[in-house]
Ligand SMILES: Nc1nc2c(c(=O)[nH]1)N[C@@H](CN(C=O)c1ccc(C(=O)N[C@@H](CCC(=O)O)C(=O)O)cc1)CN2
């Protein structure tokens with residue numbers, strides 16, 4: 001059975017990816033799907049909170065092209081007076097659910113999601129609370145939660161506070177970057193490193209572990225429904 005037959009037959013796993021920026025991690029997932037790295041799975045939706053996210057272009061340029069969605073928080077709030085950030089999160093969750101995902105991967109998604117987002121996904125998915133929602137974070141568990149983790153790690157290294165840093169893919173819970181780690185890799189910081197040097201080393205590992213974690217979670221999952 002060809003991969004397209006598999007996809008049309010619905011036996012392939014369905015991946016939804018959320019992005020905010022250049023999408024190099026999304027590209028790693030695009031390149032891995034349908035190969036030995038992530039077999040029998042394809043990305044069915046790339047969703048961004050930023051219209052200009054180049055990752056949307058990557059999705060449109062994929063072969064076959066991948067559906068895209070976009071909704072910015074500010075745009076949503078202006079178009080829906082009286083609605084809140086939580087209403088926005090619920091709207092995003094409903095867009096994600098429409099794609100019937102077997103897994104949701106935050107790959108550089110730069111928006112803190114409310115508990116309501118998770119509730120809507122888990123209540124609306126046939127997989128319920130077993131629907132895996134993963135996030136890529138450029139730090140070791142509990143080290144530098146939140147945005148600009150890499151910059152903070154670099155400054156901490158220069159201040160002699162840490163000797164190395166790392167990258168992880170973890171499950172998403174309401175507490176930012178506090179979900180169960182799925183894959184963790186330590187990353188060396190060299191005395192001679194500029195921040196750009198460190199970023200390059202980290203990004204290379206990110207592209208590996210986002211594929212590894214997605215494959216690992218899908219392999220452990222029951223068949224596609
Ligand atoms: N409930 C959760 N939501 C998100 C998680 C998570 O673990 N639980 N991970 C983040 C990804 N992330 C770090 O890995 C992260 C991204 C963005 C921010 C942040 O402070 N965002 C600001 C806006 C910043 C901006 O627009 O540039 C915000 O949301 O107000 C912190 C951590 C994704 N969501």
Ligand SMILES: NCC(=O)N[C@@H]1O[C@H](COP(=O)([O-])[O-])[C@@H](O)[C@H]1O
Nearest residue numbers: 021022023024025026107108138146
């Ligand atoms: N806290 C989340 C966070 O900082 N995520 C970071 O956003 C970048 C996305 O790059 P990409 O758009 O090229 O994949 C990645 O470096 C990832 O670690």
